[in-house]
Amino acid sequence: MRKTLLESLTHGSLTEPAPAPDGSALAELAAKVDRAAQARLGRSLAIREVDAGSCNGCELEIHALSNAFYDIERFGLRFVASPRHADVLLVTGPVTKNMRQALERTYTATPDPKWVVAVGGCAIDGGIFRGSYACVGGVSEIVPVDLHIKGCPPSPTDLLKGLLALLEHVSGKR
Amino acid sequence: MGILDSIPHVNAVPSHRPWPRAVVTEAGWQAAIDRLVEGGLTLLGFWGEPTAVHMAMLDEGSAEIAVVTYACTGGTFPSIANRHPPALRLERTIHDLFGLVPAAAHDLRPWLDHDAWGQSCPLSGRNASRDVRPYRFLPAEGEALHQVAVGPVHAGIIEPGHFRFTANGEHVVRLEQRLGYTHKGIESLMQGASLEAAAKLANRTSGDSAVAYAFAFARAAEAALDIEVPRRATYLRALMAELERLANHFGDIGAICNDASFALMHAQTGILRERTLRAADAAFGHRLMMDVVLPGGLARDIAPDGIPALRTLLAEIKKVFPRLIELYDNTASLQDRTVTTGIVKAEYARQFGAGGYVGRASGRDFDARRTLAYAPYDQLSFEVPVLEAGDVNARVWIRIREVEQSVELIAQILDLMEPGEISSAPPAGRGACEGLALTEAFRGDVLVWLRLDGDLRVERCHLRDASWFQWPLLETAIEGNIIADFPLCNKSFNCSYSGVDL
Numbered sequence: 001m002r003k004t005l006l007e008s009l010t011h012g013s014l015t016e017p018a019p020a021p022d023g024s025a026l027a028e029l030a031a032k033v034d035r036a037a038q039a040r041l042g043r044s045l046a047i048r049e050v051d052a053g054s055c056n057g058c059e060l061e062i063h064a065l066s067n068a069f070y071d072i073e074r075f076g077l078r079f080v081a082s083p084r085h086a087d088v089l090l091v092t093g094p095v096t097k098n099m100r101q102a103l104e105r106t107y108t109a110t111p112d113p114k115w116v117v118a119v120g121g122c123a124i125d126g127g128i129f130r131g132s133y134a135c136v137g138g139v140s141e142i143v144p145v146d147l148h149i150k151g152c153p154p155s156p157t158d159l160l161k162g163l164l165a166l167l168e169h170v171s172g173k174r
Numbered sequence: 175m176g177i178l179d180s181i182p183h184v185n186a187v188p189s190h191r192p193w194p195r196a197v198v199t200e201a202g203w204q205a206a207i208d209r210l211v212e213g214g215l216t217l218l219g220f221w222g223e224p225t226a227v228h229m230a231m232l233d234e235g236s237a238e239i240a241v242v243t244y245a246c247t248g249g250t251f252p253s254i255a256n257r258h259p260p261a262l263r264l265e266r267t268i269h270d271l272f273g274l275v276p277a278a279a280h281d282l283r284p285w286l287d288h289d290a291w292g293q294s295c296p297l298s299g300r301n302a303s304r305d306v307r308p309y310r311f312l313p314a315e316g317e318a319l320h321q322v323a324v325g326p327v328h329a330g331i332i333e334p335g336h337f338r339f340t341a342n343g344e345h346v347v348r349l350e351q352r353l354g355y356t357h358k359g360i361e362s363l364m365q366g367a368s369l370e371a372a373a374k375l376a377n378r379t380s381g382d383s384a385v386a387y388a389f390a391f392a393r394a395a396e397a398a399l400d401i402e403v404p405r406r407a408t409y410l411r412a413l414m415a416e417l418e419r420l421a422n423h424f425g426d427i428g429a430i431c432n433d434a435s436f437a438l439m440h441a442q443t444g445i446l447r448e449r450t451l452r453a454a455d456a457a458f459g460h461r462l463m464m465d466v467v468l469p470g471g472l473a474r475d476i477a478p479d480g481i482p483a484l485r486t487l488l489a490e491i492k493k494v495f496p497r498l499i500e501l502y503d504n505t506a507s508l509q510d511r512t513v514t515t516g517i518v519k520a521e522y523a524r525q526f527g528a529g530g531y532v533g534r535a536s537g538r539d540f541d542a543r544r545t546l547a548y549a550p551y552d553q554l555s556f557e558v559p560v561l562e563a564g565d566v567n568a569r570v571w572i573r574i575r576e577v578e579q580s581v582e583l584i585a586q587i588l589d590l591m592e593p594g595e596i597s598s599a600p601p602a603g604r605g606a607c608e609g610l611a612l613t614e615a616f617r618g619d620v621l622v623w624l625r626l627d628g629d630l631r632v633e634r635c636h637l638r639d640a641s642w643f644q645w646p647l648l649e650t651a652i653e654g655n656i657i658a659d660f661p662l663c664n665k666s667f668n669c670s671y672s673g674v675d676l
Contacts, residue, residue, distance in 0.1 A: 001438065001501055001504070001505065003497070004438065004442065004497060004498075004501060005438070014445060049331045050327060051331075051332070051333050051334050051356070052334075053334075053355070053356040053357075053358055053672075053675075054333075054356070054381070054672065055378040055379065055380060055381035055672045056333055056380060056381045056382055056670065056671070056672050057378065057381025057382070057384065057462055057464070058381070059331050059332065059333065059381075060381060060382060060425075060462065061461070062331050063331055063425070064444075064447075064448060064451070066444075067441075067444035067445065067447070067448050068441060068444060068445050068448075069445075069448050079331060081329035081330070082329070083327075093356070094358060096355065096356055096357055096358055096675075097288075097290040097291050097292070098286075098288045098290050098354055098355045098356070098357050098675075099326065099334055099355050099356065100290065101290070102326045102327050102334065102355070106327050128363070128371075128374055128375060128378060129358045129359070129360075129363065131363070132358055132359035132360075132362060132363050133291050133292070133293060133296045133359050133362065134291055134296070134357050134358055134359035134362075135358055135359065152378075152464065153381065153462070155461060
């Protein structure tokens with residue numbers, strides 16, 4: 001164990017420079033900034049992930065955000081275990097009807113001010129599951145969505161670009 | 175002797191490939207269940223249609239497979255689950271989706287149906303209604319017992335499901351799972367879909383096994399259409415399947431250690447996982463390699479940069495991974511958590527036909543790549559690790575050994591692969607036909623059964639994840655363990671929610 005630890009101290013860092021915030025995400029967010037919230041939250045956001053029926057592909061890439069290459073916590077973004085501790089809900093999946101109530105309750109349990117980010121093609125409009133008897137088809141049909149991050153699944157870099165755009169807006173940098 | 179020789183049947187269905195399917199009467203159906211109960215055959219799959227039910231069975235000795243079909247006149251069929259428990263959740267699913275009633279069933283509670291769809295029996299093709307009653311968990315009675323309800327929204331970044339623990343102090347007396355939250359209606363979306371659209375759905379049945387599902391779907395369609403796939407395409411399919419296995423095993427080994435509070439391993443395997451996904455992206459243009467495997471072959475060939483990227487990846491794994499194995503093996507505080515925790519009894523693994531590391535860590539020597547030897551694994555040399563202990567530690571070691579095998583397999587494929595075609599066109603003007611295929615995903619065997627109509631559209635497709643036969647064993651593995659060890663046990667199974675909810 002000592003060898004592995006020492007080596008990671010002496011080797012260069014794997015963490016990569018931050019990507020630029022996503023331009024289209026900035027545009028989508030421009031209309032939705034709440035100045036009071038900016039003052040309150042500063043440059044840190046707590047994220048609660050909610051799988052509303054995804055295939056689990058999005059979860060894999062959201063997980064990757066915490067690895068050494070992306071190291072999401074350096075931006076003040078961190079995943080929390082309860083919606084009651086969260087500022088942001090990161091929602092994936094086409095919102096299955098079996099998850100609808102759980103999503104509504106999670107949203108209600110999240111204190112204001114809060115943001116909802118819909119992640120992946122399914123979360124935007126149901127994606128390839130659109131039209132199924134078992135899916136609502138899009139997160140915005142259940143809770144208000146502030147930002148959409150496209151992709152099937154979006155790469156960690158795409159996720160990071162979207163979340164950095166959100167962070168910049170919340171902190172009122174632009 | 176074929177499986178069907180010992181099962182009285184009315185007639186064999188001619189267009190079913192590559193294994194036989196036969197229609198049986200009640201006597202044949204019961205004879206098939208007899209073989210499951212006595213352990214001669216393993217239940218591989220059990221699925222419905224509006225007026226029939228099918229069960230697929232495997233003879234593990236001869237590697238033969240057969241499907242028997244029971245026509246449900248009067249909307250009922252003899253229950254399998256009341257004699258052979260591994261069929262229970264599949265049977266409840268058939269009841270939910272098709273409204274077919276298993277006669278003499280002990281447990282008819284809904285499984286996927288949470289009374290939220292606005293309709294009952296959505297695949298039955300008729301307007302059905304069902305009595306809605308509050309879901310009743312199985313009772314656990316005794317002094318000082320208390321319940322802990324967890325989910326569907328969990329604390330981590332994982333899929334939704336509900337776990338109901340009954341505990342006596344710290345110790346779990348009973349765990350009951352309640353799943354179905356991610357039910358998307360995939361099998362209904364499959365109906366009438368083109369091969370291409372259906373393959374997209376197969377890729378997204380369980381995103382972590384996208385390649386394995388696409389591979390199984392493609393092979394089922396190819397079996398139905400009786401077409402050969404160019405050799406280069408089969409090699410590339412296996413290459414992607416092994417990359418997928420590597421990425422998932424790295425993720426799992428790290429996550430299991432992380433749940434035992436050993437974050438260093440998680441950080442290190444996280445690096446290997448990311449490098450694997452980046453190499454996959456360089457080679458096939460998608461980190462999870464979705465939508466590359468198609469019926470008939472592949473959507474695209476490996477990128478020219480892909481081969482050096484993969485060779486670099488293999489060299490990196492060979493350099494780093496042995497040190498991580500040593501780290502796992504020599505950290506007593508970690509072993510203290512994983513050894514003897516969450517034991518799956520060998521008899522259950524056999525009875526349930528548990529695939530993947532869950533079965534192989536409990537002595538069940540089955541791997542679809544070797545037992546069924548589908549292309550190109552018939553041309554490749556590899557070992558299938560099997561252990562007997564059945565605990566979390568054994569499931570970690572199976573993964574470690576499989577990582578080593580996958581590295582060797584990828585190296586072999588890179589050496590053996592020759593230039594050539596990557597796709598053969600599906601034949602036009604063939605009538606209705608049926609195909610069945612299994613592939614070995616990282617967590618176990620995936621089964622796909624489908625029927626195509628004369629226009630190359632899917633009439634019915636059933637996808638069966640390995641988790642169907644693993645989830646119930648998690649309920650047995652946690653018994654007597656403390657609640658605090660549940661995340662560790664659960665992660666060592668890493669069952670799919672989306673794959674079984676469909």
